[in-house]
Amino acid sequence: MSVQENYVIFKNALVYTVTFRTVSTLTEHSTGSTIILVAMAFIVTSLLEYANTTARTVAAANRYSMLQPVIQLFAFGVGTLVSVGVHMQSNLIGLYVSDMFRNDMDPLYIFVTSTVGLTLIWVLGVALGCQNL
Numbered sequence: 001m002s003v004q005e006n007y008v009i010f011k012n013a014l015v016y017t018v019t020f021r022t023v024s025t026l027t028e029h030s031t032g033s034t035i036i037l038v039a040m041a042f043i044v045t046s047l048l049e050y051a052n053t054t055a056r057t058v059a060a061a062n063r064y065s066m067l068q069p070v071i072q073l074f075a076f077g078v079g080t081l082v083s084v085g086v087h088m089q090s091n092l093i094g095l096y097v098s099d100m101f102r103n104d105m106d107p108l109y110i111f112v113t114s115t116v117g118l119t120l121i122w123v124l125g126v127a128l129g130c131q132n133l
Contacts, residue, residue: 015080019087027095034096038089045085052078 001009027034055075062071097117101110 011080012083015083016087019084020091023088023091023095027092034092034099038092038096041085041088041092045082045089048078048082048085052082 026037030037052075055071055078059068059071059075062068
C-alpha cells in the first residue's frame with residue numbers, strides 16, 4: 001500500500017471512530033427519534049457537499065498563489081465534514097435497524113434480514129450510478 005492509501009484509511013478510520021462515539025453519546029442523551037437525527041445529518045451533509053463542490057471549483061480556478069493553500073485547507077475541512085456526516089448517517093441508521101431486533105431473536109432471521117438489507121443497499125448504489133460496488 002502507498003502512503004496516500006494508508007493516509008486515506010487512517011483518516012476514514014479516525015472519522016468513523018469519532019462519529020461512532022458521538023452518535024453513541026447523542027443517542028444516550030437524546031429524547032428524540034433517531035430518524036430525526038438521520039434527517040438532520042442528511043440535510044447538513046447535503047449542504048456541506050454543495051459547499052465542498054464549490055470550494056474545489058474555486059480552488060481549481062484560483063490564480064492567486066497565496067490564497068491557494070487557504071482555499072485547499074477549506075476544501076479539505078469541508079470534505080472531512082462531509083465524511084463525518086456520511087458516517088453519522090450510517091451509524092444512526094445502523095443503530096436504528098439494530099434496535100428493531102429483539103435480544104432473543106433467532107440469528108438466522110437476523111442474517112436473512114441483514115442480507116436483504118445489504119442487497120437493497122447495493123440496488124440503491126446501482127440506481128445512483130455507483131458502478132464500482
